[in-house]
Amino acid sequence: MRNISDLIEQYLKQMLQESSEGAVEIQRNELADRFSCVPSQINYVISTRFTLEKGYVVESKRGGGGYIRIQRVDLPALKAIHTHIHQTIGTSMEQLAAEGLIYQLEEAGIIDKREASLLRAAVSRDVIAVKLPLRDELRARLLKAMLIALLARP
Template identity: 80%
Template sequence: MRNISDLIEQYLKQLLQNSSDGAVEIQRNELADQFSCVPSQINYVISTRFTLEKGYMVESKRGGGGYVRIQRVELPALKNIQFHINETIGDCVEQSVAEGLIYQLEEAELITRREANLIRAAISRDTIAVKLPLRDEIRARLLKSMLITLLIR
């Protein structure tokens, strides 16, 4: 059985998919009531699964009429993807940023789940077992090379 965080994430993604403008506004308390959980659980899901690295922009307004607005940030057109990859990755990249970019490309169906998993394995800190900052530099080179090769097929 899936956990509550997975269910909340799936629900929010469905709302985003059905949205005409690629954005949704929710109230934490109402969503928490709907899923029979505490509002902090909603905060956790939003802060860990709807990050900019994963292709989402989150705006929050607190208070009585407060809301959370989640908007999908679209990847550039495929012809600009190489530029986007180079700009996002740069000369070095932390594992969390790299995984966020991989997630975004997989969500946009520009790479398959299998390709994403292979890339994650190749760029993990366990695979690149050298000290920082060299590890982040090697990760950036590997990631750029693999993504550009996959995307320019």
């Protein structure tokens, strides 16, 4: 059975898909009532599953008429992906940022689930078992090379 965080995430993603603007505005308390959970659960889902690394921009306004706005950030067109990869990855990349980029590419359908799993495994700190900052530099080089090879496929 799926947990409440998964259900909230799926609900929000469905709302985003149905939105003509690619953005949704929600009230945290209303969403918490809908899922019979505490408002901090909504905060947790949004802060961990709707991050910039995963392709979302979150804006919140506090107060009586406050809201949380979630907007999907689309990846550039496929022909511009190489440039996007070089700009996003740079010469060094932390594991969390690498996983976020992999997630974004998978969500956009540019890589499949299996490719995403292989990429995550290859750039893991457990696999690249060297000290920082060399580990982040190796991760960036590996991820760039693997993504360019995957995107060059017919």
